[in-house]
Amino acid sequence: MFRNRVDAGRRLAEKLGEYARHDVVVAGLPRGGVPVAFEVAIALGAPLDVIMVRKLGVPFQRELAMGAVGEGGVRVVNENLVRQVRVTAQELSSIEGRERAEMDRRAARYRGSRPPVPLTGRIVVIVDDGVATGSTARAACAVARAQGARRVVLAVPVASADEVSGLLDCADAVVCVEAIGNQFVAVGQAYADFAPVQDAEVADLLDRAAHRGDFEAAGAELPGASETQQTQQVEPAIPSRTSNRG
Numbered sequence: 001m002f003r004n005r006v007d008a009g010r011r012l013a014e015k016l017g018e019y020a021r022h023d024v025v026v027a028g029l030p031r032g033g034v035p036v037a038f039e040v041a042i043a044l045g046a047p048l049d050v051i052m053v054r055k056l057g058v059p060f061q062r063e064l065a066m067g068a069v070g071e072g073g074v075r076v077v078n079e080n081l082v083r084q085v086r087v088t089a090q091e092l093s094s095i096e097g098r099e100r101a102e103m104d105r106r107a108a109r110y111r112g113s114r115p116p117v118p119l120t121g122r123i124v125v126i127v128d129d130g131v132a133t134g135s136t137a138r139a140a141c142a143v144a145r146a147q148g149a150r151r152v153v154l155a156v157p158v159a160s161a162d163e164v165s166g167l168l169d170c171a172d173a174v175v176c177v178e179a180i181g182n183q184f185v186a187v188g189q190a191y192a193d194f195a196p197v198q199d200a201e202v203a204d205l206l207d208r209a210a211h212r213g214d215f216e217a218a219g220a221e222l223p224g225a226s227e228t229q230q231t232q233q234v235e236p237a238i239p240s241r242t243s244n245r246g
Contacts, residue, residue, distance in 0.1 A: 001158065001178050004193040005032065005129055008157035008177070009039025015175050016125065016155055020044045024123045027051040029140055030106060031197040032187075033128035036157060038205045040127050048209035049117040050202070051126060052107045053139045054099035056092070058085050065132075066092075068139035069099055071107070072146045076139040110203050114210060120148030126171070129194075130187030131159035134167055141170040158190040 002008040024046040028037025034050060041048035056067040056077070066087060067077035075096070082092065124144040131137050137154055144152045154171040161179040168174055178190060188194040 001190045002192070004191060004195075005035040005197070006039060008129065008191070009036035009127075010043070011177050012036060012127070012155055012157050012175070013040045013043035015177060016040060016044060016153075019046075019123060019125060019153070022123055023121070024125055025049060025117050025119055026125045026127060027117075027119075027140070027144065028202075029053060029126065029128040029136060030110060031199065031202050032130075034202045034205050035197060036129050037127035038209060040125065040155065041209055042212075044125070046125070047117050048206060050107075050110055050206065051140045051143050052103050053136050053143065054103045055136050056095050056099060059087065059091060059095070060085075065135040068135045069096055069103065070139040070143040071103070072143060074139055074142045074146060076135055076142060078133070078135060106199065109199050110206055112203070112207070114206075116147075118148075119144055121150050123151045123153065124149040125153045125155050127155050129157060130190060131156050131163050131167070131176075132184075132187055134163045137163075137167055138170045141167075158187060160184045 002011065020043070024044055026037050026041040026044060026046045026048050028034035028048065028050050030050050030052070037048060040046075051070065053068050053070040053074075055065045056069065058064045058066050058081075065078070066081045066085065067075070069075050077092070126137070126140045126144060128137060128140075137156075141152050141154060151173075152171045153173045153175060154167055155175040157177045159176045159179055161181045161184070164174055164176050164179045180190070
């Protein structure tokens, strides 16, 4: 469906046009969600930041999320799955401690000396490269609300059709380019190129987005970004609480 994350970000941005020039912050989920979020932020003319969350993977199958943790002490756990895979409280606590330490390390690596972009009273568009179990997305929404977001929009190129409607319990709106039914196995199946994103790329994209004004003042296009949309004269109404399935 998508050539790569840049293609996915540009196609996702087309579905988010009504948010352009509102008081919006685009927040990518590291690492794979940040290249997608970069394209969305450029298209919407919005600042870009990350929401730091870490998946709590099942010990014998780490890609399977039994929960997630986020900045500010946020913790989301799928208790049913934890019981099903027989993870003990001690094991869960150990995994959580390890993931929180890694989350803090990456936050410092990605932002450098820049403080987080304030979310209080703003529309926060949370972007990932896709949603499988939804644990990470739910944790990210909880982080945004804990930091004072006025409205939380979850935006992804691809997701399980079952999860799209279910995620409305944590987001005010869900925007999805392609919602896949029974054939959904993993996010990567929707991409021709789903190469891992490195920490250095995340830090570079955040730095370039933070210095976007320097490029615009010089009359230059931001490297590697889609062309910024023209400023709209009249702000449209904020979309209602619905999912948008392309």
